[in-house]
Amino acid sequence: xxxxxxxxxxxxxxxxxxxxxxxxxxxxxxxxxxxxxxxxxxxxxxxxxxxxxxxxxxxxxxxxxxxxxxxxxxxxxxxxxxxxxxxxxxxxxxxxxxxxxxxxxxxxxxxxxxxxxxxxxxxxxxxxxxxxxxxxxxxxxxxxxxxxxxxxxxxxxxxxxxxxxxxxxxxxxxxxxxxxxxxxxxxxxxxxxxxxxxxxxxxxxxxxxxxxxxxxxxxxxxxxxxxxxxxxxxxxxxxxxxxxxxxxxxxxxxxxxxxxxxxxxxxxxxxxxxxxxxxxxxxxxxxxxxxxxxxxxxxxxxxxxxxxxxxxxxxxxxxxxxxxxxxxxxxxxxxxxxxxxxxxxxxxxxxxxxxxxxxxxxxxxxxxxxxxxxxx
Amino acid sequence: xxxxxxxxxxxxxxxxxxxxxxxxxxxxxxxxxxxxxxxxxxxxxxxxxxxxxxxxxxxxxxxxxxxxxxxxxxxxxxxxxxxxxxxxxxxxxxxxxxxxxxxxxxxxxxxxxxxxxxxxxxxxxxxxxxxxxxxxxxxxxxxxxxxxxxxxxxxxxxxxxxxxxxxxxx
Numbered sequence: 429x430x431x432x433x434x435x436x437x438x439x440x441x442x443x444x445x446x447x448x449x450x451x452x453x454x455x456x457x458x459x460x461x462x463x464x465x466x467x468x469x470x471x472x473x474x475x476x477x478x479x480x481x482x483x484x485x486x487x488x489x490x491x492x493x494x495x496x497x498x499x500x501x502x503x504x505x506x507x508x509x510x511x512x513x514x515x516x517x518x519x520x521x522x523x524x525x526x527x528x529x530x531x532x533x534x535x536x537x538x539x540x541x542x543x544x545x546x547x548x549x550x551x552x553x554x555x556x557x558x559x560x561x562x563x564x565x566x567x568x569x570x571x572x573x574x575x576x577x578x579x580x581x582x583x584x585x586x587x588x589x590x591x592x593x594x595x596x597x598x599x600x601x602x603x604x605x606x607x608x609x610x611x612x613x614x615x616x617x618x619x620x621x622x623x624x625x626x627x628x629x630x631x632x633x634x635x636x637x638x639x640x641x642x643x644x645x646x647x648x649x650x651x652x653x654x655x656x657x658x659x660x661x662x663x664x665x666x667x668x669x670x671x672x673x674x675x676x677x678x679x680x681x682x683x684x685x686x687x688x689x690x691x692x693x694x695x696x697x698x699x700x701x702x703x704x705x706x707x708x709x710x711x712x713x714x715x716x717x718x719x720x721x722x723x724x725x726x727x728x729x730x731x732x733x734x735x736x737x738x739x740x741x742x743x744x745x746x747x748x749x750x751x752x753x754x755x756x757x758x759x760x761x762x763x764x765x766x767x768x769x770x771x772x773x774x775x776x777x778x779x780x781x782x783x784x785x786x787x788x789x790x791x792x793x794x795x796x797x798x799x800x801x802x803x804x
Numbered sequence: 805x806x807x808x809x810x811x812x813x814x815x816x817x818x819x820x821x822x823x824x825x826x827x828x829x830x831x832x833x834x835x836x837x838x839x840x841x842x843x844x845x846x847x848x849x850x851x852x853x854x855x856x857x858x859x860x861x862x863x864x865x866x867x868x869x870x871x872x873x874x875x876x877x878x879x880x881x882x883x884x885x886x887x888x889x890x891x892x893x894x895x896x897x898x899x900x901x902x903x904x905x906x907x908x909x910x911x912x913x914x915x916x917x918x919x920x921x922x923x924x925x926x927x928x929x930x931x932x933x934x935x936x937x938x939x940x941x942x943x944x945x946x947x948x949x950x951x952x953x954x955x956x957x958x959x960x961x962x963x964x965x966x967x968x969x970x971x972x973x974x
Contacts, residue, residue, distance in 0.1 A: 480952035485961055488937075492968055523847060650875050650898065653926030666898055737847045738879070738894055738905065751881050751892065764881035766894075774929040803952055 456789040459799030482803040490763040496728040503589040506801040511544040512743045514593040520739035520750040524732035533597040535717040542706040547576040548744035549699045552796045559793035572620030596725030638693040642791035653771035656746025660686045661694035668742040692794035767801040825850045851905040860918040873897045880930035882938040919945040937962025
């Protein structure tokens with residue numbers, strides 16, 4: 429382990445400097461993340477983030493699993509947006525073997541992926557409120573998220589680790605009562621989101637804690653490889669769903685919300701607006717969804733030809749990338765995940781230096797990291 | 805396990821590439837110097853292979869040139885091909901909306917390459933990760949301490965030779 433002696437002491441440090449260890453077991457770090465802060469009074473003068481507590485070697489483990497078994501490992505990367513992770517991996521393998529999946533499966537993937545985005549953003553809003561000290565929004569946010577997970581359970585049989593997207597389509601078709609369930613869910617979900625939004629977004633205390641805190645400039649965010657809501661909060665209108673539309677996203681009418689300041693409140697508010705857009709995508713997809721088969725392969729074992737592929741998709745936290753190399757066998761030769769949280773988190777050191785300790789918690793919360801994905 | 809490396813990259817330039825991507829590849833090879841560039845593609849993404857000593861200068865030009873404008877490093881992956889380790893850089897340009905992959909082969913006896921963390925800050929953590937998993941040294945990197953492994957971990961778990969089944973499952 430890194431000891432306190434290893435922390436470099438900057439020349440500007442005074443005799444009043446104190447070392448503060450935050451994490452790995454700390455409620456504000458959202459998982460097992462640790463940072464060493466050197467503080468002078470209330471100001472952070474030096475920060476050293478430490479990750480890796482959740483490193484399970486997922487990338488290496490894929491090399492001994494068959495292609496269809498890897499889906500379960502993808503579930504456990506970003507464990508708050510399981511469907512989106514499965515989706516991008518399945519698309520990568522489908523591109524390698526050259527399979528077009530049925531339209532109905534594409535629509536179901538879009539619906540579940542967008543609902544998962546809402547669930548993930550709801551959890552972010554709840555816990556972000558908690559970081560600041562607002563105890564109520566998390567109740568409403570979790571109520572909404574629980575409803576979505578109830579629907580996921582009726583579809584896939586599991587609340588979180590679904591293993592529902594298979595290579596070539598889906599595991600099975602939707603359950604019979606799905607259309608009733610989802611129309612009720614959308615009605616309630618819109619109320620939930622609006623309620624949380626009203627409660628938190630323009631709350632004076634909330635705004636004064638987050639507005640103008642943790643500002644990152646557009647150029648710096650791009651340099652750090654930021655994607656997703658973090659980048660869009662700096663005014664960059666970049667979303668893989670629009671810039672390189674995959675699946676059936678080119679058939680829907682939706683906006684990419686952006687804000688200009690790049691501070692914590694902006695990163696929060698972009699996510700709130702994204703939830704409304706996701707709801708509208710789900711509604712459009714339900715209207716357009718055709719009947720038909722949901723899987724074209726009919727078998728699970730695949731042997732892609734020798735090749736490599738890089739596939740990207742828009743996850744709730746940003747752009748996920750899968751670099752997959754096939755050697756012609758039934759197991760991947762190498763699979764590299766480009767996790768959005770990893771890049772977003774790497775800017776933390778620069779963001780929290782010279783801020784207050786209390787703001788450091790807010791800034792970390794606004795990045796919306798999932799350590800399962802950062803450490804893999 | 806069979807080595808999936810393609811046979812000496814005899815693939816014709818830009819077989820699967822769109823016109824825009826072919827133009828990008830042509831521009832890069834005309835202006836950034838090179839006979840020693842080998843072209844290819846990762847499915848529909850244009851790809852160049854460079855020698856380790858040229859990497860930094862090529863990356864610098866790719867970022868600053870107005871025509872390429874690769875301001876973003878999306879991904880840095882190490883791949884163990886048993887005889888050598890390949891580093892794959894995936895770049896993206898927000899203004900031009902194009903992607904480029906760069907591949908660099910490093911032989912096992914000289915696993916050293918110039919860092920690009922002074923070009924893209926995103927490379928900082930990626931290079932530390934590649935150092936942890938594959939033992940590649942990135943010369944000039946500000947801080948090469950372990951990122952995702954703990955201090956004192958022996959071996960390189962990203963490599964094929966690292967035993968995977970000798971650990972008991974809990």
